[in-house]
Amino acid sequence: MSSVSGTTSDDDRPLVSTPAKNGNHHVVNGNGASNGARGSSPMTSDDDDMPLSQSTRTKSEPATPSVRNLKRKKAFDSDSSDDDVPLASSPAKSAAVPMPGAVSATTVPASAVNGKTRGTKSKREIATDSEDDEPLPAKKGAANGKPRQPPKKKMKQESEDDTFYDSGDVMPLPKEKAPPRAKRKVKLEEDFGYSSEEEKPAKKKRATTKKTLAKKVKGEDQDADVASGSETPKARKRATKAKAKKEESEQPEKKGRGKKKKEETEEPEEVYKWWEKGANDSGEKWQTLEHNGVCFPPPYEPLPHYVKMRYNGQDVNLSPESEEVAGFYAKIIETDHAKDEVFNQNFFSDWQKVLAKHPPRDGTRIIDFKLCDFRPMFEHFEAEKAKKKAMTAAEKKELKEAKQKAEEKFASCLLDGRKEKVGNFRVEPPDLFRGRGEHPKKGCLKARIRPEDITINIGEGVPIPEPNMPGKWKTIIHDKTVTWLACWTENINGNYKYVFLAAGSSLKGQSDMIKFEKARELKNHVDRIRRDYTENLKNKVMADRQRATAMYFIDRLALRAGNEKGEDEADTVGCCSLRCEHVTLEQPNFIIFDFLGKDSIRYYNRVPVDQQVFKNIRIFKQGKEDHDDLFDRVTTSSLNKHLQNYMKGLTAKVFRTYNASITFQEQLDQGTPEKGTVQEKLVAYNHANRMVAILCNHQRSVPKTHEQSMEKMRDKIRGFKYERMRLRQVLFSIDTTGKLKKKKAYAEDESDMEEDWIVEHEDRLKAKDIERAEKKFAKENEKAAEEGKKPEPESVLRDKIKEIEAEYKQSRKDRLSGKVSSRGTKTVEKVEEAIQKLDEKIKTAKLQMVDREAGKEVALGTR
Template identity: 55%
Template sequence: MAQVALSDSQGDNRLATATNGRAKANGSNANGKRPLAGSGSDLTDDDMPLAKRAKGTTTNGSAPAANGNGKAPKRKAVESSDSEDDMPIAQTLKSVAVPMPGAVEQPDDNDDVPLAKTNGRGARGHPRQSYKEESQSTEDEDDSDVPIAKKAAPKKRASNGKGKQPPKKMVKKEESDESSDEDVPLSQKTPAAKPKAAAAMPAAKKRKSEPTTPATKKAKVEVKKEESVSPVKARGKKAKSEDADADAQAKAEEAEEEESYKYWEALTAAGDGSQKWTTLEHNGVLFPPPYQSLPSTVKMLYEGKPVDLPPESEEVAGFFGAMLETDHAQDAKFRENFFDDFKTVLEKHPPKNGIKIKSLDKCDFRPMYEYYEAERAKKKALSAAEKKELKKAKDLLEEPYLHCLLDGRKEKVGNFRVEPPGLFRGRGVHPKKGKLKLRLYPEDMIINIGEGAKIPVPNIPGKWKEVIHDNTVTWLANWKENVNGNSKYVFLAAGSSLKGQSDIAKFEKARELKKHVARLRKDYTADLTSKVMADRQRATAVYFIDRYALRAGNEKGDDEADTVGCCSLRYEHVTMEKPDKLILDFLGKDSIRYYNELKVEIQIFKNIRIFKDGKSIGDDLFDRVTTTGLNKYLQSYMKGLTAKVFRTYNASVTCQQQLEKLTDPNATVAEKILAFNRANREVAILCNHQRTVSKGFAASMEKMNDKLRALKYQRRKLRYALLTQEPQLKKKRKELVEEESDLDDEWIATHEDELRKKEIEKTEKKFEKEKEKAAAEGEEEPKASVLNDRIAAINEEYDRLKKERGSKNVELKSAKSAEKIEEALEKLDERIKNFRYQITDKDEGKEVSLTTSKTNYIDPRIIAAWAKKHGVPIEKVLSKSLITKFPWAVEVDPDFVF
């Protein structure tokens, strides 16, 4: 994979070697990292260990400050042995420290000493056996929607020196460390005020019928509020209009108004962000149907004997039975956790025939597995009409829950379906996989709705646990799952106004970092040689966050996954190889392994050596740094700046630079798409968005190669047909004589037999549809002889092809002129070329996830602007769901620059 060198002049040097990582995982090299400004492989006094520096200089190589008498204090040069180069800072400072005037000696202050030197182990340096929940909020989710009662109390403002607090400025609330949903309250929006993002967007398209002004928008919303029907009332009935034409016109106008509402134009840059909405109506959540007992003939076996389980126990046994042939069911930890919970359920609901179940190995779930497999096969074998009816019934059931009314506007709801019970699978190496996820009831659910709105009725018997009216949060429902005890929420869909406003604010904050990043890098580079251990550790941590997009890392509880980030790296996670190589190996987010071989600056290498000195396995590497303290330091440079903002900034900058580097304006659309995916892949590597190669990857690649051979087969037929008509071309055009690769007689025979079989199946299905249509319309059904004649014609054609296999004299099924064949050959050559790009793209991306970066980290305006500029259809690089999620980005100007 290509080395990535990014310009420092733009203040955006992110990777140095973005692809050196994943090192052995991807087989790439770890060399080529460009040093930070002010540091390098040549040791200056600035880079030398403190123990080896002359006393007459400061840490930056300048003369010491005056002592108050206009003269600098005299110092004698002190020589030290090479062994002192490896000594902790505290052991080298006595000969260089200059006490400040009025300073009081603090013998117990160890800020400049690693904690390992003070108590033998880091404050957080203990071995952890902690784990992370599968469904815990992902990176693009946040805690901005947590009820106020659960939020931390605001800090008191500093005094202005006169005994009074300064007046509170009206500023936009910034997102927290893991937050991206601090939305501006809709009630406080000022249509005239626009965000910084608006400068990069074209003016809104106005409706032809009337100009769209703040006044008319407000009036329309008010009218809509008065005329709107509560979604609860609309559950089973719809208001009947006396005038059908007027009703249709009203619906059309409403749809046009919804489509024309562009929340990003009404986004205000002011407000404290406390209130998110004024009115909210919705139908609650959709609970899964109750459990249906298995047929009496389907029983779990224990020591070969059928076990008569009550429904409560049978349901849990069925969860395991349905997964019998999966890797989960073979996993020791999964089996252990399942059986522990299964025994607990059996104690409350024991087998009716008195069988005692004491060992999972003696349980036989095969009958259950076979039953569920048969049910799946039946569902798959349903006719198109039957599947359509099932979907219609499902849509009818879900329709009331799809939307809510937010401030009078119809907004789509996200995850309104309550998660059904089952077995927890977890991500990565999770110790709770296999545990039972209990069935949820209305009594487990807290509903958040507008005050005065009609309270929704659950679709199953029961009453809500609580109904609240909190307009400072954006969730509609909240419950606590039993496996890890975490709160889970129902939010609006990704394309909603609240989510969209949050996304805009997130990417604008990352863009703002451009103004401050140069100063921040200069300061933390200087602190890499600080005499204070806490400052030196913090600077080194920021270096890793800035250069390699490491997550900050947070403390984990005993029941969470043992995943770490920069601040929580431990002694065993970093291996050193002289002179300047660091190997990082740890479990990152979602228990995904992070492995990276880094060639770093000499000063960074020295710092890590000092941080590890005196420590052992289980001790924290950065024992003087916490995530909270680190983010507080970052926010001193820019309000709201956190380690996560760095990841968004790094990803966006890297994507834009790589697109400029890799895109050839004169290339085909297929080549440009390949360039885009390669640029996105660099971002995914930077952010460690790795994935394991899927089990079906080899089969999928073989299938693609077979499709490529099928295209070559078509080309061969066209080429032979052209030469049959125009034999003189054999001497004039060599490309028409050269044989296609990968095509042998055996493969051609197999391919033609498969084509024959598929065409016959297609003809039979078409005949069945014709019969169904005739029966539905009361017409005479076609006779079986019609089908037989069609199949006979297919067999006749493929028998003819069979005879042509050994001959180069080919006749096409439909006669074509030489000119038409030439045109078909040109189109087919282009298809083959583009399909080869797809195969290359798939192979290169087999170990990298390209979705996460586009969903959470890359500013979508970069992608949309690139697509417009180079004539690439936006749907080729952004999925339909992402286009819905980022409608504000699609309207960006082609010249947009992050």
């Protein structure tokens, strides 16, 4: 790689999130079709008013209408009913957008729209429109009581009809909106001789129109032929196929595509809308609860006999218990943790305790940490990690599916009869405690949790789950007032660990709803609270003055209230537990906070404050040592008790939620562009989220892979610029006028595109294409072997690789000469459109870089 990454240019400067102008988009109406497409629908085609003889003809028919067709047209024209308008069988082509919802609403059968039916009226329809209600002969065109045989010249047309009826698209009788004359309907049914309801054609709810009416009478004529026993070969064949199709539809559905389609159309399970039932702030959180406990990690597998740690240059034969702890440290010897003195001291101290219980089998005494060599174990772990990376996609998928199957029963539970997802159902495996920030216990050994350490909370009368490792649960309780499923005490800080439902569960949602509803309610009281504590900043009672000053910090700086800590716990503090050493005064009105907050994250902030607050802090610090409490007359419990006077359930924590929500909304309103792109709006959202994280001191250390990921994003942008450069050359090659070279958008070359980087980039592209060709060749040969076919020889692959190399060689020559030929026929408009798309990609990628760089030290996921 050349030194391109160090170059700077205007194109690589971070973009400011500015609103982009919206282009005009095609507007689609509510039915899924554009307004402009409606006029071209077959429903309103001009050909619909044209007789069939003029709209569709076979090759054997003359261009001019026959005498018979003219007579038929005259008969139709003489009818005054609108329903008897001739139906065009070949509708005009439509450019309308497909509307799935309109299919079920249309009154035209699919068979009529596709142009395969004849929309002409039968003689029976004409006859029934007259005053004579006597039934016609059973067969149309019958003479002297004998059925008229179809002429030979009509055979081709009948064959086409047979093909149509093979599709099973026979139009059933309408169910609603019968023809205007009820008497005619009864007469027709009597003529057909239906013996039962089952023999009648299936009916559908469909409005009767001129097309369906014509189709109905045509179908009636065909059924009348069957009833009278004067079937033609065509009618018999059609009836046989209809019967076969009916029997096939009654058979069980076959496996395959049809079943899959049916499954996809099934309605999803009903979602429990807990938010419509309101927040559950009562004592009991559930009535019935059934789950499978927690998932324990697998037992330790000893290392191969040839993998040993070394002490003072000699291999040590460790017991499995001691070897497991040594392996925890061996995995991280290349990280910054192994360079931390406190981390190393805590690890070696705890490991010494394990070695005392499980000494090495060869009698080696490990007393000096500096003589320990974990390198052989580290190399073994790295080799195993490389093997996993080298696994094929199928092997990785199989391994993942096996893990999911083993954990499937732990991932959900039954809560009040509903299936809910469980959140952290996995018990943490033993390891070395990392901690956050400057935690004093980092490096200590996290002990393996066993069933004897865990309390299970479950409903009464349901089966008690069995642990997936030997042992019995510590306790079984049935507490409906709590929402956790299991709990235990971890050995590092003595804190309780709980297993809750997932973030999307009803109980978690109700808990969050209660929290934010309290913050919403605080909005109605916050002005009065602020007015009162501002007045009490000058109160002569020192306890009231300290409480007012603490409330000022909690409200304005979103500080946590803080709780009392034990001597063996991390030295983390909150507002009420601040010591004098944590607060420094700086004239004229600045206060510098410097202390360890929650999770041992350092809080450092230099802020201006009201003059009275600055004066109060100076008074509170007078006569005290650095280790003395700043607010010696205020505790968290007394502060929360005072807040209860303003609002039920109000605590200092609610102020933090309220201020975070207000800040987030304000930042969104100020920074979100109304007409910006999706990426611009996402950047604005993340910026608002970062402002809240900064307010609440949600920090993290810069990820170790941050610079590497940023370099990848820079290469990605340069790759887009390379494509843009090639497209510009194509554009100039096909532009004969030469005007585009002078156009401002295309005149300047892409910056940050040095020749060394371009050559490397082209080599990488070529290598990817060759690798893709090799994979495709191997896959096709595997498929051929499975099908019993002869695989392609290696010469085919070599020829393909030669083609790729020749193509890139020619491409490089074209690029250097400035004359690039495009593949296929491309117009100037298409190339310009492609360049515009690349410009958008470059802009989006730069915004992503700005977003990632700004959030490298902010923990957006911290609550």
